[in-house]
Amino acid sequence: MVFLSVCPPAWGKQHFYTQRTAICYESADDLQEFDQKLRFMPPAHFLEIYFRQVEPAPTSSLGNLAAKIDGLLAAVCRLLRLRPQTFPRLHIILLKDGYQVQLRHRLFQPSPARPFLGYGHLLAFYESGHHTIFLSLADFHEGVLAHEMTHHLLCTAYQPPPPAQIQEAWASYVEAHLK
Template identity: 30%
Template sequence: MHRARKIIAGAIVAGALFLTGAALASDAPQKTLETRYADLYYRDDETLRSFGRQIGAISFFSRDGARTAELVAAQLEDIVSRVRRRLDMYPEGPRFNIRVYPTYLEIQAVYMTYDMNARAPIAFYAHAARSIYVSVADVTDGVLAHEIAHAVISIYFVTPPPARMQEILAQYVDRHLWDE
């Protein structure tokens, strides 16, 4: 009887997450900001503004919405350039995507679409889609640099190195992003 309750509870949770994922698909990022290295996808101007604040592109008190995209693009290019320098990897070729969602719940729903059974991290890179997934609620310049490191490493090598090796390099980048 106890096992049956667990199965039913599991089915209810899985169903709720599936329905949440389906509902969130309609709320997927709609706008695009192209930069030198990546395409940033986001839902609306407020999401872009919040993302920009989180990664240090714009001040919390900034009200100049007209320049938000320009400032975010410049900060993204700076972060990608720093990541490439820290890794001493300068891949030519395919760009990658950064998909920004407002909440962690949306990241978790996307993570499940990749058949990941574990709890979703606050951000992740999916090599098959060449996409970084982040939530505005959890992103920082360090978190973003960490995921960009995964993208750069995966693009640089014909066969990406093992996940643990990538993780060591990505953590190094995260810790030393602003070192000169």
């Protein structure tokens, strides 16, 4: 399987699960950095419903991280006017920096004829075949994650998925209107 051969250093490490996502990370420090940089806070009514569904209700910061991630995904769904229940689990792989993200991207897009991305730094990208976001921790903010979540939702909600230009327009819209 291509996916396992592509990301052995990231995929085989530690995992953190929310109701709708699986986050793969190298160390607890990476997950803590991700939590600190994710400043999005879902509305109070979302948190009330979310924590009623989780047994037992989490008291640690990781419980809040799960709510922030799933809340962000719900906010993106709301902006796109999509129902979140119908989507497969989203995988998020946290990588050290944009160079590591670029290396993973080149494994999925090995053609040297893709100069528009360059060969150095890439904040994040979504790989639709495995429902996976590859994300640079060094460059992370919730706008980047919301942008890539938009690609995930559009690629899974519509068959065939919208063209890349349409997806980018929607992803930019979501990034600009995220609260």
